[in-house]
Amino acid sequence: MGHAMISLEARPIASKFWGIASPLLAIVVTVAVGALIFAAMGKDPVRGLGVFFWEPIKSTYALSELAVKATPLILIALGLAVCFRSNVWNIGAEGQYLLGALFGGGVALTASADTGRWIVLAILLAGVVGGMCWAAIVALLRDRFNANEILVSLMLVYVATFLLTYMVYGPWKDPMGFNFPQTKTFEKATQIPRIIDGLRMNIGLIIALASAALLWVFLFRTFRGYQLQVGGIAPAAARYAGFSSRGALWTALLISGGAAGLAGALEVAGPIGQLTPYVPAGYGFAAIIVAFVGRLHPVGIVFAAILMSMFYIGGELAQSRLGMPKSLTGVFQGLLLFALLACDTLIAYRVRVKK
Amino acid sequence: MNELALLLAATLNAGTVLAIAALGLLINEKAGIVNLGAEGLMLCAAIAGFATVVHTGNDWIGFLAGAGAGALLAAIFGVLVIWLNTNQYATGLALSLFGVGFSAFAGVKYVQEKLPERSNFSIPLLSDIPLIGAALFKQHPLVYFGIALTIGIIWFLYRTRAGLVLRSVGESPESAHALGYPVRRIRLLAVAVGGAMCGLAGAYLSIVYTPLWVEGMVAGKGWIALALTTFATWRPARVLLGAYLFGGVTMLQFALQSRGVAVSEQLLSMLPYVATIVVLALISRNPTWIRVNMPASLGRPFSP
Numbered sequence: 196m197g198h199a200m201i202s203l204e205a206r207p208i209a210s211k212f213w214g215i216a217s218p219l220l221a222i223v224v225t226v227a228v229g230a231l232i233f234a235a236m237g238k239d240p241v242r243g244l245g246v247f248f249w250e251p252i253k254s255t256y257a258l259s260e261l262a263v264k265a266t267p268l269i270l271i272a273l274g275l276a277v278c279f280r281s282n283v284w285n286i287g288a289e290g291q292y293l294l295g296a297l298f299g300g301g302v303a304l305t306a307s308a309d310t311g312r313w314i315v316l317a318i319l320l321a322g323v324v325g326g327m328c329w330a331a332i333v334a335l336l337r338d339r340f341n342a343n344e345i346l347v348s349l350m351l352v353y354v355a356t357f358l359l360t361y362m363v364y365g366p367w368k369d370p371m372g373f374n375f376p377q378t379k380t381f382e383k384a385t386q387i388p389r390i391i392d393g394l395r396m397n398i399g400l401i402i403a404l405a406s407a408a409l410l411w412v413f414l415f416r417t418f419r420g421y422q423l424q425v426g427g428i429a430p431a432a433a434r435y436a437g438f439s440s441r442g443a444l445w446t447a448l449l450i451s452g453g454a455a456g457l458a459g460a461l462e463v464a465g466p467i468g469q470l471t472p473y474v475p476a477g478y479g480f481a482a483i484i485v486a487f488v489g490r491l492h493p494v495g496i497v498f499a500a501i502l503m504s505m506f507y508i509g510g511e512l513a514q515s516r517l518g519m520p521k522s523l524t525g526v527f528q529g530l531l532l533f534a535l536l537a538c539d540t541l542i543a544y545r546v547r548v549k550k
Numbered sequence: 551m552n553e554l555a556l557l558l559a560a561t562l563n564a565g566t567v568l569a570i571a572a573l574g575l576l577i578n579e580k581a582g583i584v585n586l587g588a589e590g591l592m593l594c595a596a597i598a599g600f601a602t603v604v605h606t607g608n609d610w611i612g613f614l615a616g617a618g619a620g621a622l623l624a625a626i627f628g629v630l631v632i633w634l635n636t637n638q639y640a641t642g643l644a645l646s647l648f649g650v651g652f653s654a655f656a657g658v659k660y661v662q663e664k665l666p667e668r669s670n671f672s673i674p675l676l677s678d679i680p681l682i683g684a685a686l687f688k689q690h691p692l693v694y695f696g697i698a699l700t701i702g703i704i705w706f707l708y709r710t711r712a713g714l715v716l717r718s719v720g721e722s723p724e725s726a727h728a729l730g731y732p733v734r735r736i737r738l739l740a741v742a743v744g745g746a747m748c749g750l751a752g753a754y755l756s757i758v759y760t761p762l763w764v765e766g767m768v769a770g771k772g773w774i775a776l777a778l779t780t781f782a783t784w785r786p787a788r789v790l791l792g793a794y795l796f797g798g799v800t801m802l803q804f805a806l807q808s809r810g811v812a813v814s815e816q817l818l819s820m821l822p823y824v825a826t827i828v829v830l831a832l833i834s835r836n837p838t839w840i841r842v843n844m845p846a847s848l849g850r851p852f853s854p
Contacts, residue, residue, distance in 0.1 A: 203634070284639055340831035341840070345586065345639065346777045347830060353770050353823040361816035480647055487640065520658040522765070525651020529590075532644035536636040543635075 203544040213541040218488050218495070220541075221534035222502065228530055238517055246516060247509030247527075257508075259394035263466055264507045267292070267458035268500035269403040271482035273410045274451030276491040280414070281447040282427035285333060287348025288455040289479025290355035291326040295456025296463045297359060298325025300470040303463065304367065306382040314385050318464045319457060326456015327449050329355065334448040338441055344448075352479070360472050367470060377471040387465040399461035406454065407493040414493070423447060455479060477525070481507075484532045503528065557805050558685035565790075565797025566696040567751050567759060571775035572782075572789045573696075573703055574620075574747025579779055580707065581740035582720035582847040586642025587627050589772030590649020591745055592752030595620040597657040599753025600763045604663050612757050613692075613750055620749015621742045623649070628741035632734045635851045646772070654765045665761040690758050692750075699747075700790040707786065716740060720845035723852040733852055748772065770823060777826050781833050783843035799825045 226244065233243035251261045271288045278285040299322035306314050329351060336342040360376070369379040387397040414420040426433040426443040433440065458478065463470060485503050489495030510524030571592060578585050585591075599616030603609055627645050630636045668690055677687040707713040716736060718726045723733045755771070756763055774796060782788035803818035811818075834840055 286643060336827070336831045341834040341837050342827070342831040343777075343780065343834065346773060346780075347827055349773050350770070350777075350823045350827050354820050354827075357816045357820045357823075361814055364816060365814055480650075483643060484647065520655050522651055522654035522658070526648065526655050527651075529644060529648020529651050532640070533630075533648060536641050536644060537630060537634060539636065540634040 200549055202547050202549060203540065204547045206543060206545050209542050213538075214490065217538040217541055218490065218499070218535055221488070221531060221538045224534040224538070225527060225531045228534075229527060232523075232526070236519065238519065243513065243517060243519075246512045247505055250512055251505045251508040256394065259391070259396040260508060261501065261504050262396040262400045264504035265497075265500045266397075266399040266403050267462055267478045268482050268485050268503050269497055270399075270406060270458040270461075271451075271455045271479055272485035272489060272496045272500060273403075273406050273493060274454030275482055275486040276410065276489070276493070276496060277414070277423065278447045278451045279486060280427050280491050281423040281443045282430070283337075283444055283447045284345045285330065285348050285448055285451050286345055286483060287329075287333065287350075287352045287479070288451060288482055289475060289477065290348065290352035291329045291452040291455035292459040292462075292479045293352075293355040293359055293475060294325035294329040295322035295459025296325075296470065296474050297355075297362065297459075298322055298328075298456065299460025300367075300378065300381075300463045303381040303385040304378060306385050308382060310382060310384045312384055312388075314382075315387060315464065318385060319460050322456045322458075322460020323453040324456065326452040326454070326459065328452075329456070330448040330452020331445075333452075334445050337444060356475055359470065359474060363470050363472055369469075378469050380469045381464060385464050386468070387461055395466055397461070397465045399458075399465055402457070402461070404497065407497055411493045419446070455482075476507075481528055484528055484535075487532060488535055506531075553805075555685040557801055559689065560801045560804070561794060561798040562686070562689060562693050563759065563797070564800045565794035566690075566693045567755050567771060568775050568778060568796055569696045569751075569790050569793035570692070570699065570754065571748045571751035571772060572778040572793055573699055573786060574744035574751070575775055576744075576779050576782075576784060576786060576789055577703070577716075577740050577747070578744035579784060579848055580720045580845055581716055581737045582723060582845055582850065582852070583628070583631065583737055583741055584638050584642065584776075584849045585624065585627060585645070585741065585744065585748075586639055586776065587623070587645025587649065588642075588748050588776055589768055589770065590646035590653075591620050591623050591748045592755070592768045592772045593649045593653035593766070594623055594656075595749030595752035596756035596767060597653045597660065597763055598749075600663075600665075600756040600761075601656075601660055603665060603757050604660060609668070609757055613753050616753020616757075617746040617749040620752065621746035624745020624748070625738065625742045627745070628738040631851070632737050632741070635853060638849050638851070650766060657763050657765060660763045661765070663763065665757065668758045668761060690754075692754050692758065696793075697790065700786050703786045717845070720847055723847050727852075727854050733854065737852075748775070751775070774822065774826050777830050780840070781829055783833070783839065784845065785843075796822060796825065 230240040230244060233240040251257050271292060275288055299318045302318045302321040332351060333344050333348045336347050337344045363378060364376045367378045369377055387399060389397045422438040423443045423446060426438055426440050463474060481503050485496055485499045489499035506524050506527045510521045513519040513523050514521040571588060575585060575588055595616035598619035599612040602615035603612035627641055630641050631638045673687040677683045715731055719733050719736050727733045778789055778792045781792045799822050803821050806818055807815060
């Protein structure tokens, strides 16, 4: 672009400042475009943005709802961070989440009126196993057959979705449910314990935050975590050092599958309380954006998940209060990732204006 | 019409959507760019085309609108990955996620609309042949276009100088650059043309194939088209064949259902996706085979 007025010049070293400032700038850009969308649709932009950024934090109840949606996003994004840091492109977390929901839901269905509270632990464990199994298919096909993990993991999302609808239309359909495609409501004993009475927020949030801390230790304080990341950044160096790329593949996929599965189990035994065709809410895809916006760092992910949760709640409120389509959430999510990728250019390049 | 002929005709119809999209992605990939945004592109083009037809009543303007929407979105993707060197996978993913959201957002008003059934184009004489005539020669014009497009792309890629330049940009952008070719502009052009084709496929889906607008109606066809380029080891004729094969798999579930096979509808619906995984694994099993056929700089950024 020699003739252009504005040109990009490679920086000698990556900018630390823009590493942190880029996601913030991306949020600003997304909000600005959001305001334009509201204005273009004849809505008051201030009121529109208020629905997204003020309503979700203005009361205890709202904050609890914010946490309910942030919990699965944090858990899934943490797992994805491990994948992306090791250069494993697992984009099928939505499917792994669904399998977690199915396994966890399956265990929850076995509960009867006099089942003890221990069942919660079994549900969560089943969720982890379900997610891991689904991710293991991806790892196996990549490892043994060299099949592209992006396509396999994504295809498995569709398979998982049909598996869920099959179960709720068929074998697990509630016989007393007036033929609705859903399972019976889970027994009270299966309910994930809530943190505060009367609020839907549950111990899933604590598990998610603890997982963030755990991931920090794993990534930055263990040799295994270090090996994974070297393999992601410099595969040749990792090979030379004798770090197993197969080991990294399996570790990354099993961790992220397990985390997504756990999120799925927490969701069905928590806020949802039964299996329905509406379990898939796109958390697995939104978590990809959360992972990137959070810079694949545990702390960043927690903040990015809260932001994404605002988008979810804002979309629902925009529908009920402003009569706008709920899919506004998806528009904002996509815009945010686009803006982030564009802003990230500033990390490696400097913008020069030629006179 | 005979049941078999009906199945064959439906297979060609379903395959055409995949073929046109996959051929577009093939052009991208021949230039070294992977566009994971295909699914989102197709969705946006599907609603753009559908809305245009609802308002103008003209299918061809609708196809044009779909192709235009595809080209525009692909060009945005192209500028990001080619000039700003953003990660191709992440950027494509952003496009897919944005496309899913945006098309749903833009399409809310059109959910109730339904277009009339499209009349097919009968090739004189040939369409009168029993069985084969009904199966092969009574199709929408775009089905024939898909075949012509394949032949055109084979000719372009392997028989013209421009095609050679395009391939060289995908194989070794450094050499193409050294020879004085504007690598980045060629890549952008390839991405936009590929996007236009994905857009056309998306518009065909909503205007002719269904013909109505449903949120998320592309249902993974963009991803399957991406897999198809690998199945076909980046050869246009094999892309077309693969697309028909997958069109057939999609139709098989309906055929089995109508015959009252005692497998649930949901399990049958998994077929195309499971088939994609199985074929992908089988084809990818031989790394050398993939390495020899894959454009050498696929997915790698290039800055002069």
